[in-house]
Amino acid sequence: MISSALRKTWMDIKKLKHEPALAVVIAAVLVTTGFFVLWPIVKVVSFPRPADYLQLFTNARWFQAALNSLFMTAISTLSCTAVAFLFAYAITRLDIPLKGLFRFVTLLPIVSPPFIVALSYILLFGRQGIVSKQLLQANFDIYGWHGLWLVQTVTFFPYAYAVIYGVLKTSAVHLEYAAHNLGATRWQVFRHVFLPLCRPGIAGGALIAAMNVLADFGNPMIIAGNFTLLPTEAYMQMSGWFDLSSAxxxxxxxxxPALGLFLANRVWVGRRSYVVVTGKESSLRAYPVPSYVKWGLFACCLFVALFVLAVYGVLFYGAFTKTWGYDWSFTLRNLKYVSAKGTELYNSIRYALFSSLAAAVLAMILAYLAERKRIGVNRLLDLLAILPGAVPGVFLGLGFAMAFNRAPFELTGTSAIMILALTFWNLPTCYSACLAGFQQIGRSLEEASLNLGAGSFRTFRSILLPLLKGPFLSGLAVSFLRSVTCLSVIIFIYSAHTSVGTVSILSLVQNGAWGGASAFTVVLISIAFAVLAATRLIPATQDRRSL
Amino acid sequence: MNAAMPHIAIDNVSKTFGSFAALQGITLDIPQGSFTTLLGPSGCGKTTLMRLIAGFDEPDGGEIRIDGVKVNGVPAFRRQTPLVFQEYALFPHMTVYENIAYGLKLQKTPREQIGRKMGEMLEMFGLTGLDNRLPKQLSGGQQQRVAFARALVMGQRVLLMDEPLSNLDAKMRVEVRSELRELQQRAGITAIFVTHDQDEALSLSDRIAVFDKGRIRQAGTPWEVYFKPDNAFVADFVGTANFIPGEVAGVEGTDVVVRCAPSLLRVDAGGRAFRPGDRVTLVVRPECISISAEEADGGVDAANSWSGEIVNSTFLGRLIRYRVRCGPLACIVDDADPSVRGFLRGAVRLRLDPGKIHVLPGEGGG
Structure with missing residues (x-):
């Protein structure tokens, strides 16, 4: 079995002698991707001695951090999935007003800096919070697991929503009609037909939410207080004691656990990226639900939507308020923080631009080779392209810091390491967009081109590339946004010269400079939305052309 | 080129996908300028063979030769075997003109020559005036003509077609058939056509290769395949057939006398040698049996004539198809002239023309 598979691989590789240029590209891509994806992982995992790993169980603080991480992931996944299901169900199945608003609310957190909800939460409910101090005149301690739970739910439910929505939208309404026709009540149809059919979607959404919550660094850094988690604890070890082994x-x-969730997701939900690919809308109208259910669900959605809007609204308010909690008068002074940090902002945009371009181009080539060419190493290329998606940002950043800190690969403190780390962090995002794009283009188009006499490169350039503009751009835009708003990957590798906007925001928050932090965040979001508008990602995610 | 040499020669070709044997020891010669159809049910290997000829896949064993030159290992883009795809595979981002001219541009054909050839093609396929449209702005029939024009514009001597008519409606399909045959004969192209539609195969081809489970079960002219099937699979797949089991009772010259359930039948042995006692299967097409009301026949039990009882009848417009029970046998009989006497009912007499009965060795026809 194995030998026949190897023989086939060898046969495929041998066929490349007809296209030597292709063989060179494959070798170059394989070596580069392999080096930048695997080497940092190997460095981190192999650095500590085996005895150091035992400390995970003996060091009470670390053990607690591990438990906290798992606990937070579990409860946030539950709440994210519930809210996501509520929104997906309401948007796909109910005849209610304000669907546009609800859709907008599910998109906002995806395109925002990851720690923005945490920041707003402080502005709303903190000691100087607009709700806690002004409205209720109460004083809560918002730092800790319950605050983080709420923040993670609002931040990551849209990721679960994207998956669940994709499944609900394509789920077969006619089966529900069939069940009604056989005498099932609404509740029985929901339990016996609807829910079982969307179970894989719900599972997929839950896994995506879990992966994001587990790996998140920004929100815990700002809001978790003494509730330590693995990513924040690793950061403390590194920044406090420069203890590489413990980190x-x-x-x-x-x-x-991140790898476990990732594998489960791959096996369970398959390769489809639900964020960019959506199915066809059914022409059958959903079976109506009783009005008390409908309006009840509507009220829940509205509540969440208003909360999300408050999160963003308060941020804008904060950006133009003199002293949060004391002096609410209008000012442009906070923008001075932004202009003082012009270099960081410039770095953010520069690195995001280069890294997202590099990721999109590399992803396109990888997706083409893995999906379209029988070259014997397709599975390996696929694995290399998606593997960074399983690696938490903090881990990846630490890996780059450790892998490229001495000759001949010394990149410490350079812009190159920032760009490279962000490139490979974004690779899976771009890759899955491109892969989905390739899967939508019938293979016969490519065969037709070969049949008419075009070689691999010509076919790629004149047939596939023009048809993949959409996925390429959406991958590029999402990567750009992720890079601009990224904190976890760069926290271990930035230097005084290569610091970026998110690092500045973090330090402003840690210094209690809410106004400056808000203003900085508003500028970043504005850039993000400008990019979105430029690439028209929003229509692209909702209505994909099928080729 | 040697006149006797086939244009395309398939020599003992096999191909497996995982553990599935898609093609097993296929040998087929395709003469210059002929129209050859690969016919068979889905999954029989016909499309696989076409893809091997086009170079999209490589055979695991055997050789494919074009003009006597082995093409195994030659990449698809060097084979010069234009293919018309089932779903046309028109490039959605290119206009009609760009689609058709794509191959010419790849060959770096001079601009004025491209213009001239394009003019001819657009004219020939009735696409003049549509050259700036995108494929999605065309009807199905127009898209199909673009696909043909794109494959033919480079003037190659081979044309491969993978069920190119299957996306057209029934009426149009019949119209396109004759146009296609005319075009192929006029241009003297060697055409290979894949289909599962027997009518298409019979009406278009010089030769038909009938595929089943990765093997060729018979290759021959449409006439041979229809009236002289080599085995029951071919007889059953191409057209409708009655299979009548029997035993050879005697051999008289080129004829055999076969004992089957209703009576003895004298049939042409078709060049095969039989001995008394051999089990055989008789293949009779429904239109080769004549049917009449029992009373009109006067009840005389003539040679090669059976009496039966109509079980049911189906009106198909140009004929009535009867299901008739003759003792233990059920026969399908077509009355090709239904307007004369209308539906028959009850007892009938069937007459089998010995010249139109085909005999296959063995029970079930091998």
Whole structure:
């Protein structure tokens, strides 16, 4: 079995002698991707001695951090999935007003800096919070697991929503009619037909939410207080004591469940990227639900939507308010923080631009080779392209810091390491967009081109590339947004010269400079939306042309 | 080129996908300028063979030769075997003109020559005036003509077609058939056509290769395949057939006398040698049996004539198809002239023309 598979691989490789240029490209892509994806992982995992790993269980603080990470992931996944299901059900199945608003609310957190909800939460409910101090005149302690739970739910439910929505939208309404026809009540249809059919979608959404919550660094950094989690603890070890070994142990502890969730997601939900690909809308109208259910669900959605809007609204308010909690008068002074940090902002945009371009181009080539050419190493290329998606940002950043800190690969403190780390962090995003794009283009188009006499390169350039503009751009835009708003990957590798906007925001928050932090965040979001508008990602995610 | 040499020669070709044997020891010669159809049910290997000829896949064993030159290992883009795809595979981002001219541009054909050839093609396929449209702005029939024009514009001597008519409606399909045959004969192209539609195969081809489970079960002219099937599979797949089991009772010259359930039948042995006692299967097409009301026949039991009882009848417009029970046998009989006497009912007499009965060795026809 294995030998026949190897023989086939060898046969495929041998066929490349007809296209030597292609063989060179494959070798170059394989070596580069392999080096930048695997080498950092190997460095981190192999750095600590085996005895150091045992400390995970003996060091009470670390053990608690691991438990906290799992606990937070579990409860946030539950709440994210519930809210996501509520929105997906309401938007696909109910005849209610304000669907546009609800859709907008599910998109906002995806395109925002990851820690923005945490920041707003402080502005709303913190000691100087507009709700806690002004409205209720109460004083809560918002730092800790319950605050983080709420923040993670609002931040990550849209990721679960994207998957669940994709499944609900394509689920077969006629089966529900069939069940009604056989005498089932509405509740029975929901339980016996609807729910079982969308179970894979719900599972997929839950897994996506879990992966994001587990790996998140920004929100816990700002809101978790003494509730330590693996990513924040790893950061403390590194920034406080420059203890590489401990940081490696903690990051590896984070990598294992992340890999598990990632594998489960691949096996369970398959390769489809639900964020960019949506199915066809059914022409049958959904069976109506009783009005008390409908309006009840509508009220829940409205509540969440208003909360999300408040999160963003308060941020804008904060950006133009003199002293949050004391002096609510209008000012443009906070923008001075932004202009003082012009270099960081410039770096953010520069690195995001280069890294997203590099990721999109590399992803396009990888997706083409893995999906369209029988070259014997397709599975390996596919694995290399998606693997960074399983690696938490903190781990990846630590890996780059450790892998490229001495000759001949010394990149410490350079812009190159920032760009490279962000490139490979974004690779899976672009890759899955391109892969989905390739899967939508019938293979016969490519065969037709070969049949008419075009070689691989010509076919790629004149047939596939023009047809993949959409996925390429959406991958590019999402990567750009992720890079601009990224904190976890760069927290271990930035230097005084290569610092970026998110690092500045974090330090402003840590210094209690809410106004400056808000203003900085508003500028970043504005850039993000400008990019979105430029590439028209929003229509592209909702209505994909099928080729 | 040697006149006797086939244009395309398939020599003992096999191909497996995983553990599935898609093609097993296929040998087929395709003469210059002929129209050859690969016919068979889905999954029989016909499309696989076409893809091997086009170079999209490589055979695991055997050789494919074009003009006597082995093409195994030659990449698809060097084979010069234009293919018309089932779903046309028109490039959605290119206009009609760009689609058709794509191959010419790849060959770096001079601009004025491209213009001239394009003019001819657009004219020939009735696409003049549509050259700036995108494929999605065309009807199905127009898209199909673009696909043909794109494959033919480079003037190659081979044309491969993978069920190119299957996306057209029934009426149009019949119209396109004759146009296609005319075009192929006029241009003297060697055409290979894949289909599962027997009518298409019979009406278009010089030769038909009937595929089943990765093997060729018979290759021959449409006439041979229809009236002289080599085995029951071919007889059953191409057209409708009655299979009548029997035993050879005697051999008289080129004829055999076969004992089957209703009576003895004298049939032409078709060049095969039989001995008394051999089990055989008789293949009789429904239109080769004549049917009449029992009373009109006067009840005389003539040679090669059976009496039966109509079980049911189906009106198909140009004929009535009867299902008739003759003792233990059920026969399908077509009355090709239904307007004369209308539906028959009850007892009938069937007459089998010995010249139109085909005999296959063995039970079930091998």
């Amino acid at each position: 490696s142990v903690l990051s590896t502890a984070l990598l294992l």
